[in-house]
Amino acid sequence: MSAFKQFNSKDVIVTPFKTNKSFTFIGAHQFTGSNVGIDRFIGRNTPPTDQITSETVTGQISSIPERLVYDSIKHLYYSNFLLDASGSNVNTASFNNDGTITGPPTTTNYYNYLSSDLVPRREFPTQSDALIGVISIPSKLFGEYIKPGTFSYEEEGTLITDDGEGNLFDSLGNQLGNIIYEHGIAIVTVENTGSYESLYGQAIYGTDLYGDSGGFPSFLTSSDVTCSFESTLTLNEAQYSVRIRENEFQYSLNPTLITGSNINSNTYYDFATGSYFTPYITTVGMYNDNYDLLAVAKLAKPLPVSQFTDTTIMVNLDMF
Numbered sequence: 518m519s520a521f522k523q524f525n526s527k528d529v530i531v532t533p534f535k536t537n538k539s540f541t542f543i544g545a546h547q548f549t550g551s552n553v554g555i556d557r558f559i560g561r562n563t564p565p566t567d568q569i570t571s572e573t574v575t576g577q578i579s580s581i582p583e584r585l586v587y588d589s590i591k592h593l594y595y596s597n598f599l600l601d602a603s604g605s606n607v608n609t610a611s612f613n614n615d616g617t618i619t620g621p622p623t624t625t626n627y628y629n630y631l632s633s634d635l636v637p638r639r640e641f642p643t644q645s646d647a648l649i650g651v652i653s654i655p656s657k658l659f660g661e662y663i664k665p666g667t668f669s670y671e672e673e674g675t676l677i678t679d680d681g682e683g684n685l686f687d688s689l690g691n692q693l694g695n696i697i698y699e700h701g702i703a704i705v706t707v708e709n710t711g712s713y714e715s716l717y718g719q720a721i722y723g724t725d726l727y728g729d730s731g732g733f734p735s736f737l738t739s740s741d742v743t744c745s746f747e748s749t750l751t752l753n754e755a756q757y758s759v760r761i762r763e764n765e766f767q768y769s770l771n772p773t774l775i776t777g778s779n780i781n782s783n784t785y786y787d788f789a790t791g792s793y794f795t796p797y798i799t800t801v802g803m804y805n806d807n808y809d810l811l812a813v814a815k816l817a818k819p820l821p822v823s824q825f826t827d828t829t830i831m832v833n834l835d836m837f
Contacts, residue, residue, distance in 0.1 A: 520766055521804070521808075522759075522761075522765075524757065527758075528757060528758045528759075528760065529755060529756070529757055529758070530755070530756045530758075531753050531754070531755050532754045532756065533751050533752070533754075534751070534752060534753075535749055535750070535751055535752075536750050536751075536752050537664050537667075537747045537749055537750075538660075538748045538750075539667075539745070539746075539747050540747070540748065541743065541745040542555060542743070542744050542745070543742075543743045544740055544743075545577070545740040545742055546740070548742065548744070549577055549578055553655075553658065554578060554655045554657070554658075555652065555653065555654050555658075556576050556578040556579055556652075556653045557577055557652055557653070557738075558575045558576050558581060558583075558586045558650070558651040558653065559575040559583050559586065559648060559651075560575075560584075560587030560588075560589075560590055560648065560649040561573070561583035561586075561587055561646060561648055561649075562584070562587050562642070562643065562644070562645060562647040563583065563584045563587075563645075563646065565584065572584055577738070586649075586651060587647075587649060590641075590649060590651060591641060593629070594630060594639070594704065595629065595639055595641040596627045596629060597626050597627055597629050598637070598639040598641060599643060602637075602638050602639060602640045603636050603637060603638060604626075604639075630697050630699065630700065631683065632682060632683025632695075632696070632698055633682035633683050638684065638692065640706060641706055642706055649694075649705065650694075650704070650705035651704055651705075652702070652703040652704075652744070653701065653702055654701035654702075654744075654746070655701065656701060658701070658748060659701045659746065659748045659749070660748040661699070661749050661750055662699040662701075662749050663696070663698045663701055663746045663747070663749070664698075664748070664749050665679065665681040665683075666679060666681035667745070667747040668685075668696055668703065668745075669743075669745050669746070670703065670742070670743070670744050671743045671744075672739050672743075673741050673742075675687060675688075676688045677693055677703075677705070679696045683695055683696055683697070683698065684696070685704075685705065693705050693706070752835050752836065753835070753836050754835050755833070755834045755835075756831060756832070757803070757831070757832040757834065758829060758831060759801055759831070759832060760827055760828075761798075761822055761829070761830075762827050763823060763825055763826055763827055763828075766796060766822055767795075767796065767822065767824060774786055795821045795823075795824065796821070796822050797819035797821050797822070798816065798819065798820045798821075798822060798830070799815070799819050799820075800813060800814065800815055800816065801813070801830055802814075803832070803834070812834055814830075814832045
């Protein structure tokens with residue numbers, strides 16, 4: 518049998534907390550699986566054409582023109598870093614004493630989804646036919662964002678990891694690009710030279726990561742790949758304080774305590790009416806306003822209701 522009591526606002530505390538889950542995918546067949554969907558793209562700096570359907574497309578799951586991949590990444594993440602790897606200064610106007618304005622009336626900087634308060638380092642190739650590589654992880658896997666410091670991508674013996682500040686490095690410490698944690702986008706930026714030299718220094722990959730001088734394809738089409746990371750999702754823990762005062766629920770609703778065959782007689786056995794008799798709580802049910810049962814909390818062992826002090830049961834419920 519049940520006894521009901523209404524919660525007050527002070528009885529409920531909702532606390533958000535971050536949760537993480539590790540993922541590891543091995544092989545191109547896992548990347549393109551219907552329950553995964555990790556795609557890889559080539560972006561190329563080419564002039565726009567009148568017929569977009571005739572442009573070279575890229576992607577193993579989705580087919581997108583290489584030019585659009587390049588332009589989208591450039592606009593979203595590198596528009597402030599085309600002149601300076603640390604970011605261009607914002608252009609501001611000067612307000613003169615005579616009421617006139619000198620200089621540009623508006624700013625020209627964009628929001629590029631920086632991952633750190635440290636001085637950023639984002640370099641982007643802008644020469645004709647420049648190439649970039651993009652690894653796209655769907656939000657159904659990473660949740661709100663990829664946990665910084667957990668991303669790694671290995672292909673044909675070359676390992677790429679993030680430093681927790683939005684930068685990608687190889688195992689020798691050479692910076693290869695950037696990662697946008699909240700979008701699940703890893704970007705490898707390289708110069709289009711014969712050996713594909715990194716923009717960031719002396720990392721020359723030749724026939725290793727990026728293939729031969731013919732181009733990027735092995736980086737994005739190889740089946741010998743591994744990608745791992747941790748997702749991040751915010752859960753809300755609702756803590757309900759079930760408070761039973763010393764003068765509440767001091768009698769049992771168990772029908773077996775009623776004498777005779779008529780359960781409506783309200784006549785209890787003698788042992789159930791003595792001052793020493795104490796009801797026990799075994800289960801706490803959570804109901805909505807329509808008395809629909811939503812959740813059940815089972816106590817580890819029956820708990821006697823005190824006749825002298827308030828009894829409090831704390832129920833924790835995790836929810837999205």
